[in-house]
Amino acid sequence: MERRRFRVFGRVQGVGFRYTSARLAARFPVTGTVQNLPDGTVQLEVQGVPQDIAAYLASVQDHFAGNITHVETVSLPILPEEAGFSIVR
Template sequence: MHRYFIQVFGRVQGVGFRYFANYTALALDLTGWVKNCEDGSVQLEVQGKKENISLFIEKLKKGNRFAKIDDMNLKKVETITNDKSFRVIY
């Protein structure tokens, strides 16, 4: 089990990116959260099997048809044992 903190920069707010991330995480059996930041970026934490996280990151880089990813920072963080779902934080 692995967990990563991810910050995504580009055209990622107002284009359905959080909901795309949520749908993709649930489809890959990942847990965590996603939220918009005041600086226009989106932050996420995602937890699950390493191969599923890798696939999730690749799908995020492609984005939905409205988002445009300019940069993405990843940092491995400590896992959360009782994390049961992926959610959008407002």
């Protein structure tokens, strides 16, 4: 189990990124959050086993292939009691 923060760059606000990312998360055994940041990027925090996190991120990147320019990744401490995947407003 691990937790990762992904900062997603490109045209990722105002295109349904948060909603779609949350909807895609339901297809994978991951938990976490997605939120817009003031600088125009989007932050995903995703928790699960490494293979599931990678598969989830790949599905997000495939869906928004024309919008994402790059993604920065940071490891975070896991949140053992986290459940579900939510949009932070």
